[in-house]
Amino acid sequence: MKFFVDTADINEINDLAATGLLDGVTTNPSLIAKSGRDFKEVIKDICSVVDGPVSAEVASTEYDAMLAEANEIRTWGDNIAVKVPLTEAGLKVCKQLSDEGTMVNVTLCFSAAQAILAAKAGASFISPFVGRLDDISSDGMRLIAEICTIYDNYPQFDTEVLVASIRSPMHIVESAKMGAHVMTSPPDVIRALYKHPLTDKGLAAFVEDWKKTGQSIL
Numbered sequence: 001m002k003f004f005v006d007t008a009d010i011n012e013i014n015d016l017a018a019t020g021l022l023d024g025v026t027t028n029p030s031l032i033a034k035s036g037r038d039f040k041e042v043i044k045d046i047c048s049v050v051d052g053p054v055s056a057e058v059a060s061t062e063y064d065a066m067l068a069e070a071n072e073i074r075t076w077g078d079n080i081a082v083k084v085p086l087t088e089a090g091l092k093v094c095k096q097l098s099d100e101g102t103m104v105n106v107t108l109c110f111s112a113a114q115a116i117l118a119a120k121a122g123a124s125f126i127s128p129f130v131g132r133l134d135d136i137s138s139d140g141m142r143l144i145a146e147i148c149t150i151y152d153n154y155p156q157f158d159t160e161v162l163v164a165s166i167r168s169p170m171h172i173v174e175s176a177k178m179g180a181h182v183m184t185s186p187p188d189v190i191r192a193l194y195k196h197p198l199t200d201k202g203l204a205a206f207v208e209d210w211k212k213t214g215q216s217i218l
């Protein structure tokens with residue numbers, strides 16, 4: 001499973017990249033706004049730190065304007081995945097860019113029907129939003145299971161399932177059990193994956209016992 005981080009905070013990205021576990025980055029207009037930085041500058045900075053796909057999202061909703069923005073965004077780095085919304089215009093742009101060899105991440109997916117369309121449009125990634133479905137009392141993980149099953153039925157679909165809008169470590173574990181290719185989550189949720197109280201307790205005991213030996217390894 002590939003790990004992407006869902007942030008435009010370059011300090012967080014540097015920190016996570018240093019672990020060697022980071023495979024890519026996703027951003028969206030809300031995260032760019034939160035960063036308070038210039039869109040192009042921050043995306044170029046991220047591309048200089050991370051080799052894997054860096055998703056940068058168009059802002060327009062009409063086809064012509066969206067295509068023009070996509071054509072600009074894809075010049076910002078060799079590893080750019082242009083992010084487009086799951087609308088008719090977005091999928092038209094997706095098909096065109098994918099045919100030309102540019103990675104496209106189709107975002108705001110909330111149904112299996114939408115995921116089928118994105119795969120047919122040649123998307124590199126489909127981003128189903130599990131947390132936002134859970135928020136309205138719908139089962140986000142059920143959608144991931146449906147999309148994984150459908151994509152498995154059609155080996156000619158190259159689209160990777162990128163689980164987005166993750167709120168907790170269990171979203172990641174459940175996605176991995178279902179065979180989702182990628183997850184993107186806020187930095188804190190990635191850090192929470194390391195945590196277990198028995199690890200902390202066990203380590204404290206080992207540290208204390210080691211002191212009693214009076215030895216030093218180096």
Ligand code: G3P
Binds near residue numbers: 027
């Ligand atoms: O970037 C897309 C997605 O991960 C957004 O998550 O937490 O705003 O629902 P959230």
